[in-house]
Amino acid sequence: MAYKHGVYVQEQATSLVPPVNVEGCVPVVIGTAPIHLASKPAKVNKPVLCYSYAEAVEQLGYSDDWKSYTLCEAMYTAFSLYGVAPIIFINVLDPAVHKEEVANEQVAVTKKVAVIEDAVILDTLKVTGLTVDVDYVVSRDDTGNTVITIDDDSSHVSDENVTVSYTKIKAKAVTKTDIIGGVDIETGANKGLEVLEDVFSVTSIVPGVLIAPGWSNIPEVAAVMATKVNRINGVFRGITFVDLDTISVKKYSDVPAWKNKHNYTSEDQYVLWPRCYVGDKVFHMSSHAIGVNGVVLANNDDIPYESPSNKSIKIEGTCLYDGTEVVLNLTTANYLNGNGVATAINHIGGWKLWGDEMACYPANTDPKDRFLCVRMMFNWHRQTFIRTYFNKVDGPLRRRNLDTIVNSERVRLNGLVAQEVLIAGDISFTADENPTTSLIDGVVKFHQKLTPPVPMRDIEEVIEFDPTAYESLFS
Structure with a gap:
């Protein structure tokens, strides 16, 4: 050690770790895009992060043919109607696979212009x-037509x-197999x-809500969606907004039976029925949800403690x-809610998204599983904890490191309670949950208790006629 003479100061790492800021429930949309119309086409089967409509159109193209190009519906809804961002898109339509050859087609020329009303890949066109x-x-x-001048x-x-x-x-060549x-x-x-x-690897964003308009009404696709969001990258968890079939299910009273028969019953699924419209545009409800x-989320600092139910939905009707x-x-909508299905109603104050229950309800009544906002809060807490303390992995198992996590979490939880984002929250590291056999194996376990606010789904008042008030006539 060098010889010292004087006063010296050393710094030590702060024993409190600030939490990582994570996005509340960033949507991921999977489907098909008119990639042939994109000016800077993104790669197929790759996450495409977009913060604006222009950015999405540039990388994925746009068409009003939403039945062929399902990503365009979500693109239009999220950016144009609601102004929410970011959105992550996954396009499975591959021009190298989903294509068809057209040979020696005659096209009329009018005033030196010939128009091909087809999804032409421009660099393959020969005249x-x-x-x-x-x-x-x-x-x-x-409109995306090819014009020869x-x-x-x-x-x-x-x-x-x-x-x-x-x-x-050939968009119709895309099948559920491509989506799965x-x-x-x-x-x-x-x-x-x-x-x-x-x-997460590509965008550094944890998927929050997965939708597949035009595809999630297929039971096999919906089932795989629920499985995939349950353990993303082995550690994270998301949810899915899925649409029930509106071709075979035409009456609200038939919805529960179809839902249960086709196993739309996961605590990771928020199920919606029917579809909805604005003007002449027909949407899947998941796009609006x-x-x-x-x-x-934007009104709550990206913390998903408040239910989107009974909030304005920008539609003109359901169909x-x-x-x-x-x-x-209200009666028929509540019937759907009571069977784990959300919808939209025009009751008081215009059109509202209506329903707090996840698909597992009424079979599963655990608050963390049945209520959409509570499920999102648990998912949000999970990703916050993981991303905040991941750099502690492989650090030495010593008291200071354990105290750092416990103390940091308590500060964070107390802040959330003060914001009324949580009703209560605490963390502990106890001997009974950390036996020596686990500790010598490098395994430590913390126990957290969270109490997010549940939605006030039923507000009741008792009123009665008070005949004693007539006594005041004689006073």
């Missing part, structure tokens, strides 16, 4: 007998038809719902798949 950028130029119109100096300027060959996107996905045998890359495992939930109007009143 027989003509040279691109010499005889013609190619562009897109506002004959040059004034071309010898074909007077042609009434052109013969074209091209490769086109798996692992590519040759490359080891994740596909479909397996890409959920890549979201992430918008409503996003607005509530079936074919647009047939569905009229629900």
